[in-house]
Amino acid sequence: MSDIVFPKVTLKLATSMDGRIATRSGHSQWITGAESRTRVHELRAQHDVVLVGSGTALADDPMLTVRLDPEPTKQPIRMVVDSSLRTPMTHKLVTTAREYRTILVSGLHMEEEDEIPFVAEGVEVWSLAIAPAGGVSIRALLARCAEEGIESIFLEGGGKLAASFLKANMVDHIEWFRAPIVIGGDGIACLASLEIESLNEVSAWERIRLEVLGEDVWESFSKKL
Structure with a gap:
């Protein structure tokens, strides 16, 4: 895989000031305001793939399409890591997979018969290697995306999948929309554990944008080389 050019990955975060994406009960609509949500749709339109984890798909039942007026001529591929x-x-x-290209990324442990109902509805199923720590291998996923000609991915959550990409050092940009509210430590964090023991292990980022959107703040970061 060393010669493969992986797609560029942008991680989107929409959080409270204290980095929470939902209350302890899971209530999350809407943390950020309408202007921030419009910017998110514009960012979706700039990427080949909109990617979420199975937890986000289960909790939110999202469409993951670009909803702008006018609607873009080409929608990004919708992808769910659902091992x-x-x-x-x-x-x-x-139910809309015949209208918008949709891919479920499963683990190699799944049987072909488990995929048949999804394929019958027009969903593509990619069976990929499982990482040693569990879950689909991030490198295997990006390698398959590269083979498919995918050059950019917009990663919208959840916290576990985002952490997996960060631990694999496979996030190139972060788009962080932050609302002026505080949810508290019992709320759901935007990132799962990164298992960092020392500050020497943290990744460094350069802020390249700071913009006020209504009551929210939008910050863009690029990974320092």
Whole structure:
């Protein structure tokens, strides 16, 4: 895989001031305001893929399309990392798969018969290697994306998948939308554990944008080389 040019990955965060994406009960709509949400749709339109984890897909039943006026001529591919194929057949991502290209990324441990119902509805299923720590291998996923000609990915969550990409050092940019609210430590964090023991292990980022959107703040970061 050393010669493969991986797609560029942008991580989107939409949080409270204290980095929470939902209350302890899971309530999250809407943390950020309408202007921030419009910017998110504009960013989606600039990427080949919009990617989420299975937890986000289960909790939010999202469409993951670009909703702007006018609608873009080409929608990004919708992709869910769902190693055990937990996405319900009734979810929008499945029921609209013939209209918008949709990919579920499962683990190699899944049986072909588990994929058949999704394929019958027009969903593509990629069976990829599982990482030693569990979950789909990030490098295997990016390698498959590269083979498919995918050059850019907009990663919208959740916290576990975002942490996996960061631990694999596979995030190039961060777009962080922050609302002027505080949820507290019992809220749901935007990132799962990165297992960092020392400040010498942290990744360094350069802020390249600071913009006020209504009551929110939008910051863009690029990874320092």
